[in-house]
Amino acid sequence: MAYRLYYWPGIQGRGEFVRLALEEAGAEYVDVAREADGEAELEAFLEQTGIRHPPFAPPFLADGDLVIGQTAAILWHLGERHGLAPRDESEKLWVHQLQLTIADLVSEAHDAHHPLGAHLYYEEQQAEARKRAKAFRSQRIPRFLNWFERILSVGRNGWLAGDNLTYADLSLFQAFEGLRYAFPKAMRAASAGTPRVDALARKVAARSRIRAYLESERRLPFSTEGIFRHYPELDLQS
Amino acid sequence: MAYRLYYWPGIQGRGEFVRLALEEAGAEYVDVAREADGEAELEAFLEQTGIRHPPFAPPFLADGDLVIGQTAAILWHLGERHGLAPRDESEKLWVHQLQLTIADLVSEAHDAHHPLGAHLYYEEQQAEARKRAKAFRSQRIPRFLNWFERILSVGRNGWLAGDNLTYADLSLFQAFEGLRYAFPKAMRAASAGTPRVDALARKVAARSRIRAYLESERRLPFSTEGIFRHYPELDLQS
Structure with a gap:
């Protein structure tokens, strides 16, 4: 079914x-x-x-x-x-731990434009969002990216856990794409030092089913209605 | 070990x-x-x-x-x-789902006093915290409590999942105690309609090992250094 x-x-x-x-x-x-x-x-x-x-x-x-x-x-x-997680119990828990950390990153990405809460429009909390987004860009994004880079530098095959792709790899791809959409300038600076994260995202995007999905109408575009939002005033100013 | x-x-x-x-x-x-x-x-x-x-x-x-x-x-x-989760796979996942929802509540409780981020002191974001705490108190706390109440009203024995205590019950106890410490007035109002959540917290506190722990020096007090913080200005004003 x-x-x-x-x-x-x-x-x-x-x-x-x-x-x-x-x-x-x-x-x-x-x-x-x-x-x-x-x-x-x-x-x-x-x-x-x-x-x-x-x-x-x-x-x-x-x-x-x-x-x-x-x-x-x-x-x-x-x-x-669907074989998107290891069979070994402790490795399975590790992949889950990766996922929960990605979930924290996603929540923080949301709060960067909605620090006062989801009950107000962005326009009603723009000044506060500038402050929160600055800390998110300059402190939190690098901290998360560097952690993933460190994990990838210890592993093999360019995946986060073991020899095969897991759901955490798919989620890191999505988070990375979202951040690049929302904060293009900050991400250019932050991801310069994390080539393995960048390579993982490219590997995911190149998988045949994922590529077909990304090119289909099922894949919605990023937008300023979603979790990752591109507001130029919240990105790095250069 | x-x-x-x-x-x-x-x-x-x-x-x-x-x-x-x-x-x-x-x-x-x-x-x-x-x-x-x-x-x-x-x-x-x-x-x-x-x-x-x-x-x-x-x-x-x-x-x-x-x-x-x-x-x-x-x-x-x-x-x-340690037998703090069901053995059945789908029940195990349900307890985990409860825990993840409690984790969301805990994050929101933190952000109520730190909406601009953890890099600033509370005193530097007090005005913003008032706005966020108001929405947390009036919208989010009732939403979470009512959800747990609804689950408890379908279940048996007063636990969230099945016939026995699970780690999710322990966590709901802790979240409930934390909210009562941080927002005593708002919680008096909000929890009046959720007697089953209140009863669960009392049942947890009465378990012999938990009671011994709560009375020991190992149990640290709630404080304005923690996740749940009592700042009277963030509570319901009456």
Whole structure:
């Protein structure tokens, strides 16, 4: 049975980390909210009472009767089923740890343009966003990139964990692309010293299923509606 | 061999979620940074190069040669080893999903007093913190509490998942206590409608090992150095 992915339509958002795993796996899935009436179905699902495992927020994935929320938990599940995670328990936990750190980076990327919270428009918190984005660009992005670079410099084959691609590699690709879209100038400076991260992103993009996906209409563009947003005033000024 | 927990000394922080699991399990552990020279050892560990699984940030746990970072990943590991998680795969993933949602709540509780980032003191972002804390109090806390209440209303025995306590119950206890310390007025209002969450926290606190821990010197107090901070100006004004 095809998976059913529930995520807000119109943006890549956190749903994209799940989409990339589904696409790399060649798995059949319905992107529910992008179908006719799909957004209403998503909202109805969130309101449903009496279910044992209600998701807190999108994305969530239905695999038959099993409903899983939280991006990292969804990827744990898909990783097991589609060979996108190692079999060894401790290596599996390591890949998950990588994913959780990418999730932290993604949250911080969001807060760079929404430091006061998601209840206000960007335009209502632009001054605060400039302050937060500056720290994110100058301190946090380099810290994350250098950590991934360090891991890649110890490993083999250019993947984060072991000899094969895992869902964490797909997620790092997505985070890296998102940061490059949002902060092109800052990322040129920051990623000059992290060639292995750059090479990983290129390797992911070149995989046949991922390349086909990126070229398809299923791949939504980055935009200032998503998590990674390009506002020139938040990027490095030169 | 005793576990070695690495976390900043002096605060509960994210380390506390790990401590509660270790204490409930009756596991032997060294709280490394609270030993003599322990903080230097923690910092040296983070700087270490050439290790295959370097942690990004505290807390991290050494179980013999295995080093695990990210609170939720550490709890996954401890849950397996000490019966603090279900054995069934899909229930295990559900408990993890609960934990990841608690992690989101904890991050938001931190950002309520540090919306511009951890690089500035609270006093340097007090005006912004007032705005963010207001939305956190009035929108986010009720949303999280109501979600947990809804789950508890479907379950049995007053635990979040299945018939037995899991690490997610311990973590919800800690988050709930932290919120009550930080926002006593807002929490009186918000938790009036979530009696099952309140009952869960009392059940956790009454467990023999947890009670002994809470009364011991190993339990650090909540403070305005930690993640949950009581600043009266950020609480509900009445």
